[in-house]
Amino acid sequence: xxxxxxxxxxxxxxxxxxxxxxxxxxxxxxxxxxxxxxxxxxxxxxxxxxxxxxxxxxxxxxxxxxxxxxxxxxxxxxxxxx
Amino acid sequence: xxxxxxxxxxxxxxxxxxxxxxxxxxxxxxxxxxxxxxxxxxxxxxxxxxxxxxxxxxxxxxxxxxxxxxxxxxxxxxxxxxxxxxxxxxxxxxxxxxxxxxxxxxxxxxxxxxxxxxxxxxxxxxxxxxxxxxxxxx
Numbered sequence: 001x002x003x004x005x006x007x008x009x010x011x012x013x014x015x016x017x018x019x020x021x022x023x024x025x026x027x028x029x030x031x032x033x034x035x036x037x038x039x040x041x042x043x044x045x046x047x048x049x050x051x052x053x054x055x056x057x058x059x060x061x062x063x064x065x066x067x068x069x070x071x072x073x074x075x076x077x078x079x080x081x082x
Numbered sequence: 083x084x085x086x087x088x089x090x091x092x093x094x095x096x097x098x099x100x101x102x103x104x105x106x107x108x109x110x111x112x113x114x115x116x117x118x119x120x121x122x123x124x125x126x127x128x129x130x131x132x133x134x135x136x137x138x139x140x141x142x143x144x145x146x147x148x149x150x151x152x153x154x155x156x157x158x159x160x161x162x163x164x165x166x167x168x169x170x171x172x173x174x175x176x177x178x179x180x181x182x183x184x185x186x187x188x189x190x191x192x193x194x195x196x197x198x199x200x201x202x203x204x205x206x207x208x209x210x211x212x213x214x215x216x217x218x219x220x
Contacts, residue, residue: 030159043161 003044007066011039012073013057028052089220095141096213102134103202110198138209147212165219166211172218173210180206 014024014035021039025032028049037043038053045053045065054061071079109127113119142148155163181203188195 031162034159034161037161046160049160 004067005041006044007041007068007070008038009064009070010035010053013059013064014039017057024056027056092141092145092216092220095137096216099134099137099141099209100206100213102130102137103205105130106134107199107202111196114196141216142209142212145216147216151212151215165215169211169215169218172214176214177207177210 010024014021021035022032025035028035029052030049034043038045050061050065054064057064106127109123109130113123113127150162151166151169155166158166184199184203185195188199
């Protein structure tokens with residue numbers, strides 16, 4: 001069974017918090033190259049890894065991962081204001 | 083651009099490594115056939131072995147592929163474990179087909195299997211997972 005492509009906001013959240021790939025990798029217990037693969041959406045994480053990432057950023061998992069392309073943050077804020 | 087150059091460099095290195103190993107075996111088999119060492123043959127075997135060792139170091143050592151494929155599974159993260167598993171699966175199939183084909187050719191030709199060929203097959207079995215990993219996943 002082919003898995004669906006998962007979209008995520010890891011790169012955005014990481015740069016927002018000013019943490020390096022290595023720091024994030026150490027926090028979630030993976031190789032820093034895996035963080036690169038996740039950010040480029042070339043690898044779908046397991047449920048366990050997705051939850052570990054959401055715990056590091058303190059956000060719900062559905063805010064970080066999605067099966068459809070994610071809207072830009074500015075669009076999200078605009079929609080919220082409306 | 084630089085990444086693509088690096089990828090094609092690794093693939094070229096892999097091809098050189100395998101060709102030098104094959105050349106070494108062919109030259110030894112040739113020696114067995116003519117049963118006489120001469121200077122040209124010694125230079126050819128030494129060169130093939132030298133190229134094999136250098137390309138082995140550059141392709142598997144410098145890239146970290148050797149270390150990666152020999153790390154215990156418990157030390158790999160889930161993506162790495164997936165990559166190693168897939169590389170081992172492909173390497174096993176390729177090696178099985180390759181060794182059966184070689185044995186078939188030797189059986190048809192009624193040639194005895196030499197210790198050099200046996201050693202080369204062991205080396206191929208050992209480097210095949212790292213080769214597949216480098217070729218497929220870079």
